[in-house]
Amino acid sequence: MEIGFFKKLIKVIVSEDKNYISDKSDEELVNLYTNDGEESAFDEIVSRYSDRIYGFAFRITRNTSDAEEVFQEVFLTLTKKLDTFRGESKFSSWLYRVTVNASYMYLRSQKKHESNISLENYVPYDDKGTLMGRIMDKDWSSRPDIVIYGKEALKIIDESINELPESYRTVFHLRDIDGLSNEEVADILEITVPAVKSRLHRARLFLRDKLSDYFHEWRR
Amino acid sequence: MFMCKDVVENIMEYIDNELDLQTLKELEKHTGDCPECMGFVNTYKRMLEITGKLKDKAFVTPEIRNRLRILLESKIKPV
Numbered sequence: 001m002e003i004g005f006f007k008k009l010i011k012v013i014v015s016e017d018k019n020y021i022s023d024k025s026d027e028e029l030v031n032l033y034t035n036d037g038e039e040s041a042f043d044e045i046v047s048r049y050s051d052r053i054y055g056f057a058f059r060i061t062r063n064t065s066d067a068e069e070v071f072q073e074v075f076l077t078l079t080k081k082l083d084t085f086r087g088e089s090k091f092s093s094w095l096y097r098v099t100v101n102a103s104y105m106y107l108r109s110q111k112k113h114e115s116n117i118s119l120e121n122y123v124p125y126d127d128k129g130t131l132m133g134r135i136m137d138k139d140w141s142s143r144p145d146i147v148i149y150g151k152e153a154l155k156i157i158d159e160s161i162n163e164l165p166e167s168y169r170t171v172f173h174l175r176d177i178d179g180l181s182n183e184e185v186a187d188i189l190e191i192t193v194p195a196v197k198s199r200l201h202r203a204r205l206f207l208r209d210k211l212s213d214y215f216h217e218w219r220r
Numbered sequence: 221m222f223m224c225k226d227v228v229e230n231i232m233e234y235i236d237n238e239l240d241l242q243t244l245k246e247l248e249k250h251t252g253d254c255p256e257c258m259g260f261v262n263t264y265k266r267m268l269e270i271t272g273k274l275k276d277k278a279f280v281t282p283e284i285r286n287r288l289r290i291l292l293e294s295k296i297k298p299v
Contacts, residue, residue, distance in 0.1 A: 072288055129223040161271075176268070
């Protein structure tokens, strides 16, 4: 009985140390929540991943209220299914997979209109494999930083990402905005690394073209 | 012979420093001789820098966070 009391006391003292939770790895937080019912561990997961989950959901649904619905759904799912996390992949990958599924299910339930742009054969070169006359007169790379990184350019790129078909938009967001590796993206989406690279490549070509069109128009 | 098409199709590996030395040399030689490809590489890099800025966007407002907290409390600990 005395040992139990001291164990409890130590746990309370340790729990009150803020670093105790924030220093834990994701996997340790999951164990603390699922095995010990430590609610602060769950709060830390929410805090650690909120921006990324909402940002991803917003990119897929393209709407703030839809994104919030997905965001809430993901964390509700976590409260029910966190104990099914087996540690076979990184926790972040598992959580992203939950978010991808929740986003796609939400989109399907809402029957939202999707982009019908085809990027499968999207390339900037001609049949002979040359860029002749396609880039040079639109080279905007030496424009002043204030223009290149201005609000308008960011708005253009944001809108252009939203024009990407869903499967390209998903890959682009995970890889180039959230900064995951090709292997992590492949694991989350359950596709091959070459498929990730292919979608990312076409998405980037499309976005580079969109920016070139914008800067070319802007010069006139 | 290395062509513009090869620059485009190897650009991701070029940016990530994953090209073998021979391909890297050929790509840089072609790019040095081809202003179109130089423009392509430069604008591609700039595009990545611009999209990188989107990382800094804060998404979850205190209101969204609060609504989530209320929802979770109502589901986990029903009154």
